[in-house]
Amino acid sequence: MAKVLYAVVVYVVLVFFVNFGESIKWLSLQQSHLQWNLSSLNNNPGRGIRSGVRSPCTIARRRYGFVKIQAKLCRHSMEVMPHVQAAAVLASETCRSVFMNRRWNCSSIFMAPFLPPDLTRATREQAYVYAISSAALTYTMARACSSGALYHCTCASKPPAVPNGQFQWGGCGDNVQWGAQFTRRFIDNVEKHTLEKRSKEITDSKKVVKMQSDEAVGTNAVAAVNLHNNRVGRKVMVESLRTQCKCHGVSGSCNIKTCWKALPPMSEIGVRLLEKYTNAIKVYGDAFGEIIPEKTAKRVKKAASTQLLVYISKSPDYCTKDDKLGSFGTVGRQCNVSTSGPESCRQLCCGRGYRTVVDEKIERCQCKFYNCCYVKCQICRTKTQVYECL
Ligand SMILES: *[C@@H]1O[C@H](CO)[C@@H](O)[C@H](O)[C@H]1NC(C)=O
Ligand SMILES: *[C@@H]1O[C@H](CO)[C@@H](O)[C@H](O)[C@H]1NC(C)=O
Ligand SMILES: *[C@@H]1O[C@H](CO)[C@@H](O)[C@H](O)[C@H]1NC(C)=O
16 A cells, blocks of 8 residues: 555646746845835735736735735735735845855845745755745744734734742733734745645646656645645744743832743844754655655654755755756855864865965054044054965
């Protein structure tokens, strides 16, 4: 029975044109200056497109990769859109700073709405980008709720757990629940839509399901993997909530303490997801969007797989430029000669070696105050050596 199942666990080549990875194209908002005004729509409720009014949602659909579902949600609740835009910036900046010194440095995220192959082939890197996007959107919305910026939501409801210390729940907790719910609607629904549509097409037309090489990845498998990684991103958010407290009482005493659940800085979430990226597991995805760990024989437990990021295609080493794989190569990247981590010249330059470039800076220095208000400086030349991969 299991073998039959495995026979079905194959990659599907779909003969029609497919658009991978549509649900993260909104990350391109990071580079936009869209004004999310309600006024243009209020004159014409719900008829932004047909009436010829260029609503920001229409522009987002045309230029910033919003898919239909997202544009609809945008028109329906436009006041949240500035926060979506902020989430795009947050996701990109977090990803970039976490991967800054690595061979793959998250630069492809800046090409959105165009997505290079490293973000469409269901790679480990794609897994990270989906998870961080989902996390960043949840984060931004949860914070927007608790800061009172949205009228759809307020502070998080009080945790069910009875406090064990000398405190009571109060204050205003970050509303991760609302944030996660919005993220499911804005991102996950796009992938779910893809899954449903393709599954139906396969069932209807009985298209030939072919065994394919590692490189040919079926749309449904990718959608299922994306959905999983989105969930991981949100789960990390929920798990990162921590209790923060404030004391009240006469003259600084802590007679009354109120506590609430708050999120840590996003950089912390980025690092947690990096661990999940490092430990990501390879899976098969079947035509109907089931994810099955490749090493079932080694008993990768299903429970474990829900905690980790998953991917389908093996990543290249990102050492040399290869447009087909979405690898930019590391020629010319700055490396560090005195470390042994991913940023070291050894690893970053992939054994090709490096050259030393002398960087001269001219600065004002050794500044001294004379009398009260007069500053005199000297001109200093500082030479630093930087190392660049060959
Ligand atoms: C939209 O808002 C900006 C400022 O936030 C304003 O300058 C602009 O005129 C507004 N546009 C419309 C169409 O109301
Ligand atoms: C990221 O890597 C690309 C390709 O190697 C490079 O062009 C770019 O400058 C890098 N970005 C940063 C911030 O190091
Ligand atoms: C190289 O690594 C060392 C040790 O971590 C660090 O002190 C130094 O600032 C790094 N150099 C550069 C150019 O990043």
